[in-house]
Amino acid sequence: xxxxxxxxxxxxxxxxxxEPGPRGExxxxxxxxxxLVEANVAVVTVLALFTALVIGAILITATTPSVLHAWSxxxxxxxxxxxxxxATIGDAYGAIFTGSVISPSxxxxxxxxxxxxxxxxxxxxxxxxxxxxxILAGLGVALGFSTGVFNIGAQxxxxxxxxxxxxxxxAVHLPIGIHLPLVVLGGAAGGAVAGFIxxxxxxxxxxxxxxxxxxxxxxFLDLLTYLLTSRPFQQPGQSNAISxxxxxxxxxxxxxxxxxxxxxxxxxxxAAALAVAWFxxxxxxxxxxxxxxxxQRAGRTAGMDVRRVTVLVLVISGALAGLAGTxxxxxxxxxxxxxxxxNIGFDAITVALLGRNRPLGVVLGSLLFAxxxxxxxxxxxxxxxxxxxxxxxxxxxxxxxxxxMLVRELYRLREAGGGSIQLFMKGWSS
Amino acid sequence: MSSSPIAxxxxxxxxxxxxxxxxxxxxGMGVFLVLxxxxxxxxxxxxxxxxxxAQFLLTAPPAVSVPPLSMxxxxxxxxxxxxxxxxxxxxxxRGRRRGTYLIFGAGTVxxxxxxxxxxxxxxxxxxxxxxxxxxxxxxxxVFGSLSGVMCERSGVINIAIEGQFxxxxxxxAMIGSxxxxxxxxxxxxxxxxxxFGALLAFLSLRYGADQIxxxxxxxxxxxxxxxxxxxxxxxPDQTTLNSPSTFSxxxxxxxxxxxxxxxxxxxxxxxxxxxxxxxxVVNVALFSTRWGLRVRAVGEHPKAAETxxxxxxxxxxxxxxxxxxxxxLGGASFTIGSVGQFSSDMSSGLGYVALAAMIFGxxxxxxxxxxxxxxxxxxSLQSFLAVLNVGIPSPFLAMAPYVITIAVVSGLVGRVRxxxxxxxxxxxx
Numbered sequence: 115x116x117x118x119x120x121x122x123x124x125x126x127x128x129x130x131x132x133e134p135g136p137r138g139e140x141x142x143x144x145x146x147x148x149x150l151v152e153a154n155v156a157v158v159t160v161l162a163l164f165t166a167l168v169i170g171a172i173l174i175t176a177t178t179p180s181v182l183h184a185w186s187x188x189x190x191x192x193x194x195x196x197x198x199x200x201a202t203i204g205d206a207y208g209a210i211f212t213g214s215v216i217s218p219s220x221x222x223x224x225x226x227x228x229x230x231x232x233x234x235x236x237x238x239x240x241x242x243x244x245x246x247x248x249i250l251a252g253l254g255v256a257l258g259f260s261t262g263v264f265n266i267g268a269q270x271x272x273x274x275x276x277x278x279x280x281x282x283x284x285a286v287h288l289p290i291g292i293h294l295p296l297v298v299l300g301g302a303a304g305g306a307v308a309g310f311i312x313x314x315x316x317x318x319x320x321x322x323x324x325x326x327x328x329x330x331x332x333x334f335l336d337l338l339t340y341l342l343t344s345r346p347f348q349q350p351g352q353s354n355a356i357s358x359x360x361x362x363x364x365x366x367x368x369x370x371x372x373x374x375x376x377x378x379x380x381x382x383x384x385a386a387a388l389a390v391a392w393f394x395x396x397x398x399x400x401x402x403x404x405x406x407x408x409x410q411r412a413g414r415t416a417g418m419d420v421r422r423v424t425v426l427v428l429v430i431s432g433a434l435a436g437l438a439g440t441x442x443x444x445x446x447x448x449x450x451x452x453x454x455x456x457n458i459g460f461d462a463i464t465v466a467l468l469g470r471n472r473p474l475g476v477v478l479g480s481l482l483f484a485x486x487x488x489x490x491x492x493x494x495x496x497x498x499x500x501x502x503x504x505x506x507x508x509x510x511x512x513x514x515x516x517x518x519m520l521v522r523e524l525y526r527l528r529e530a531g532g533g534s535i536q537l538f539m540k541g542w543s544s
Numbered sequence: 545m546s547s548s549p550i551a552x553x554x555x556x557x558x559x560x561x562x563x564x565x566x567x568x569x570x571x572g573m574g575v576f577l578v579l580x581x582x583x584x585x586x587x588x589x590x591x592x593x594x595x596x597x598a599q600f601l602l603t604a605p606p607a608v609s610v611p612p613l614s615m616x617x618x619x620x621x622x623x624x625x626x627x628x629x630x631x632x633x634x635x636x637x638r639g640r641r642r643g644t645y646l647i648f649g650a651g652t653v654x655x656x657x658x659x660x661x662x663x664x665x666x667x668x669x670x671x672x673x674x675x676x677x678x679x680x681x682x683x684x685x686v687f688g689s690l691s692g693v694m695c696e697r698s699g700v701i702n703i704a705i706e707g708q709f710x711x712x713x714x715x716x717a718m719i720g721s722x723x724x725x726x727x728x729x730x731x732x733x734x735x736x737x738x739x740f741g742a743l744l745a746f747l748s749l750r751y752g753a754d755q756i757x758x759x760x761x762x763x764x765x766x767x768x769x770x771x772x773x774x775x776x777x778x779x780p781d782q783t784t785l786n787s788p789s790t791f792s793x794x795x796x797x798x799x800x801x802x803x804x805x806x807x808x809x810x811x812x813x814x815x816x817x818x819x820x821x822x823x824x825v826v827n828v829a830l831f832s833t834r835w836g837l838r839v840r841a842v843g844e845h846p847k848a849a850e851t852x853x854x855x856x857x858x859x860x861x862x863x864x865x866x867x868x869x870x871x872x873l874g875g876a877s878f879t880i881g882s883v884g885q886f887s888s889d890m891s892s893g894l895g896y897v898a899l900a901a902m903i904f905g906x907x908x909x910x911x912x913x914x915x916x917x918x919x920x921x922x923x924s925l926q927s928f929l930a931v932l933n934v935g936i937p938s939p940f941l942a943m944a945p946y947v948i949t950i951a952v953v954s955g956l957v958g959r960v961r962x963x964x965x966x967x968x969x970x971x972x973x
Contacts, residue, residue: 173769177776264756266896321954325900329946332893336946340939464764467757500775505768513761519751 153518153527155470161521162514163482166507171203173506174499178202206499213492214241214485232373237488239376242369243446244484247272247438249383249477251462253390254305254434256471260394261407261427267327268435269459270334271308275436276443277338278304280347280357280450283364283443290363297364298382298440305436306429308334313428317421323428331459339452349449357450366445379441384477386434391473403427435459461508468512483508567640572955574635577651581629584655588662589621598664600671602804610803617665624658627651648956663934674928675808679816680882682913682920684709684891686819687874688898689905689912690826691737694867695744696907697830698860699843699965703759704744705871706895707766711736712875714770717886718778720788720879729788729880730814730873737872738865740766745864749857752969763895771888778886790884791815815877822870827909839863843963846970856970871895897949904953906960915952922948 140148150157175181184191184198212218220234251268258265265271279301286293312326341347342355349356366378393400406413406423414420438458443450465483469475490504514521521527598620600613631651635644660669688705695702712733720729740762747753778786791813800810830836839859841849846856879886897919898912905911922945930938 173772177773179780315950315954319954320960321950322903322960325903325953326950328893328896328900329950332946333943333950336939336943339942340937343939344937460764463760467760500772502768502771502775506765506772509761509765509768513747513758513765516757516761517747517751517753519753520747 148528151528153522153529157527158518158521159515161525161527162511165514165521165524166510167207169510170207170503170507173503174203174206175199178499202497205497206493206503209493209496210486210489210504212489213237213496214487214489232371235370235374237492239370239374240488241481241485242376242380244488245477245480246377246379246383246441246445247458248461248465248480248483250386250438250441251435251458252465252469252476252480253386253473254309254431254438255462256466256469256473256476257390257394257403257434258427258431259407259466260471261403261423262410263424263427263431264324265309265312265327265428265431265435266324266463267308267312267330267432267459268438268462269455269457270327270331271305271432271435272439272455272459273334273338274308274432274439275301275303275305276439276450276454277334277341277347278307278436279364279440279443280360283360284358285346287361288363293361293363294366294444297360297444298437301436301440301443302433303436305439306433308436309428309430309432310425313425316428317425323424335453338450338454342450342452347450355452360444360448364444365448366441375446377441377445379445382437382441383480386437387473387477390434394473399426435462438462464508464512468515470515482511569956570638570640570644571636573644573648574632576955577632577635577648577655578629579632580651580655581625581627581632584621584625584628584658588658589618589625592618592621592662592665594618596665598661598666599668600660600664601668601673602671612668613671615661617661620661621658624654624661628654628658645956663929663932667932669928669932672804672808674924675805677924677927678917678921679808679812680920681923682916683816683819683881684874684877684894685898685901685916685919686823686913687815687870687877688895689902689916690819690822690909691741691867691871691874692899692902693826693830693907693909693912694870695741695864696902696966697843697963698839698863699846699963699968699970700745700748700860700864701755701759701967702741702744702864702867702871703756703896703899704740704762704766704868705898706891706893707759707763708737708740708868708871709875709878709891709895710766710770710889711740712872713878713890714773714875714886715872716876717788717879718785720876721785721885724788726788726791726880730876733876733880734869734872737875738869739872741865741868741871742861744868745861748969749860749864752971755967755969767889770886774886774888786885788880788884790880790882813881815873815881818873819877823909823913830909840963843965846965846968850972856972860970874898900949900953903960903962904949907963915949918952919945919949 139145181195181199181202184195188195214237216238217234220230224230224234251272254271255265255268279297282297282300283293286296288296308330311330312321312323315321315326316323339355342357347357349358366382368374369376369378369380394404402413402418402423403426405416406418406420410420413423439455442455442458447454461483465476465479468479468483469477486504486508487501490501493499493503494501522529594616596617597614598617600615602610602613628651631647631654635647635651638644638647660671663669688709691705691708692702715736716729716733718729719732720726723729744755744758744762747758748755774786793811793813794817796810800806802810828836830839838849838854841852842854842856842859849859850856875891878890883890898916901915901919902912905913905915926941926944929936929941
């Protein structure tokens with residue numbers, strides 16, 4: 115759960131006391147300057163990104179042979195060592211940016227010749243493709259966290275959703291206007307069923323959802339392996355573990371023409387973020403979720419059914435993860451194979467933390483993670499530095515976000531006016 | 545645990561006596577056993593022609609000191625089925641009394657024996673090897689869950705076990721390979737785990753960061769870091785940096801000569817012995833020494849501990865770092881204990897399984913051992929059944945350990961009570 119701790123009122127140091135403005139407040143520029151040296155969300159996030167890039171740079175420097183070679187001859191050519199280090203780090207981070215957002219040279223080329231727009235916008239399109247499932251699964255995990263329920267099972271729920279979506283995809287023949295919504299609903303339902311299992315077990319028997327969801331990840335992975343080699347899921351005429359493909363009527367349409375892979379999945383993800391935001395802030399049920407997340411005992415005293423909420427949270431969380439599996443299946447992959455979903459379910463946990471369990475935060479955090487993933491792949495191609503650098507950078511960013519006190523001390527920031535912005539979860543005994 | 549005068553009983557720490565299981569759960573277990581008995585009788589006994597035999601190989605081929613055990617499946621399984629059902633009925637009749645788990649365990653063993661005989665009908669099951677495999681699968685889980693016990697008994701949640709496994713496996717392989725000295729490799733593995741234990745302690749104790757979040761992040765960080773270093777450093781220089789040898793088995797004189805259990809328990813590599821020693825040491829230290837009492841006091845009620853002069857944060861720092869070292873050693877057992885080189889994500893989620901084992905072992909070393917053995921047994925059984933070709937698709941066999949864990953957690957264990965201050969940051973006022 116996210117709790118804003120009401121810290122002591124910010125002490126105004128004498129040095130910061132500025133001439134009062136006409137209405138007794140400091141002038142706008144002084145307030146802005148003050149905000150910039152405070153440990154508020156924006157400043158901490160930017161510094162977290164900066165710290166992570168520094169750690170990444172250190173790793174590159176310490177492990178790249180050409181850089182190490184240059185440093186071994188630092189006595190004879192000190193300038194050269196610095197140059198090689200800077201160039202290597204610059205190339206790597208440059209490749210991450212051009213590979214995930216936009217490549218200035220390709221854009222310039224497109225503007226001057228009027229052709230090649232696809233190449234220029236492909237990086238950002240790929241980032242949107244990658245972000246969509248992260249947003250969906252991350253929203254689910256975040257909803258669980260803010261209700262005090264630990265859903266580590268997004269990976270399994272994602273697979274369950276994809277299996278269900280695929281089944282609706284190939285077993286039913288309908289026009290696209292009906293078929294596609296059915297596929298998406300099927301995916302959500304598959305994930306919801308997978309989320310219902312730990313929910314009902316927790317409510318009925320007290321089995322801890324952390325254990326059950328972790329175990330279910332493996333169960334669904336094995337179930338997928340089984341389905342991929344048996345009827346009716348296996349691609350007919352195939353001996354490999356490959357599923358049938360999604361028919362054209364079950365595929366998400368592209369957003370920006372047929373060559374860019376960005377598809378309706380991203381729109382679905384944004385819509386889901388809006389829906390979750392509305393649900394959590396405006397609906398009665400969402401209110402009881404929040405109350406129980408903040409203080410279970412208070413919720414129970416107020417007559418809320420904690421068990422029912424536990425089941426519902428896991429069902430909704432599972433449905434969102436199921437949607438994540440559906441948009442990758444219907445948007446870009448079109449068939450299932452062993453180990454489907456890669457690491458999305460686990461990245462969803464980190465993204466939820468990065469986004470402080472808030473829908474907008476999850477969307478922005480997912481975009482950042484997706485950009486680092488997509489750009490990391492380009493970096494590996496361009497410079498040979500392994501893509502796993504992106505995972506290290508991602509984890510370091512969230513480390514800093516989770517420990518704002520560390521960032522505050524490291525960069526000598528003042529305490530933010532609204533109190534500290536620490537993230538808190540619940541222990542085992544929820 | 546109440547045998548020692550200084551150990552506090554759970555009741556003294558404000559918890560109800562948990563040795564008695566609730567009536568509903570006892571009845572549930574009883575019904576389950578009766579059902580197992582019925583299944584065994586009709587599915588695994590009477591359906592088999594009387595002439596079919598199953599053979600259990602009790603000693604591995606080179607040293608045949610014990611002849612293989614040959615059983616007519618039908619006539620062995622019928623009494624086992626009856627026994628299983630009878631034990632179930634006994635549980636239902638007795639109600640809420642001590643020894644429930646013992647009776648349930650006996651019934652389960654009867655069922656398992658019958659199941660193995662059924663699975664091996666018309667063939668041979670290498671029973672000794674099954675036990676040996678179980679031990680291999682269990683060892684890292686014991687390290688992992690002991691690490692969890694060390695941390696959580698002092699009030700710090702350790703979800704970073706998976707990351708510490710990976711760090712230990714990586715550095716153990718690299719140092720073991722680069723120096724050619726496996727003992728240095730093992731030390732390095734423990735060091736790597738301890739380092740991330742220290743990070744967990746530092747961020748959560750010094751800065752009050754949420755322990756679960758930090759743990760998850762350490763896992764993500766270690767996965768990324770070991771993959772990065774594997775691709776960037778180890779793989780280009782595979783022969784010098786990633787090809788350590790492995791510890792070879794050390795036979796303990798006399799004990800290893802005991803038929804059946806001797807080779808399984810007393811002819812193993814150093815990590816298995818280390819796990820056993822740590823298990824005993826942690827168990828005794830935690831429940832029968834002054835140190836353990838202090839640790840548990842800090843984990844249950846830090847303020848009270850502080851009042852009687854225990855330095856809460858010092859205890860937590862020490863335990864979390866020690867826990868990290870133990871997990872790191874467990875990680876090293878993956879590389880220099882069995883496979884011989886580091887590969888990407890080689891602990892493959894076993895750190896989380898160890899965490900689950902610790903939770904359903906109720907934060908006790910011996911309970912965690914039981915859970916780890918159950919898991920290790922079902923993993924190794926699954927590979928044996930795949931060979932015996934029992935007609936169950938192999939993905940379902942692979943699923944079995946996880947399904948069994950879920951069933952055990954929801955059927956037998958239910959609501960667990962963690963140490964009172966587990967996961968709660970401590971601040972002196």
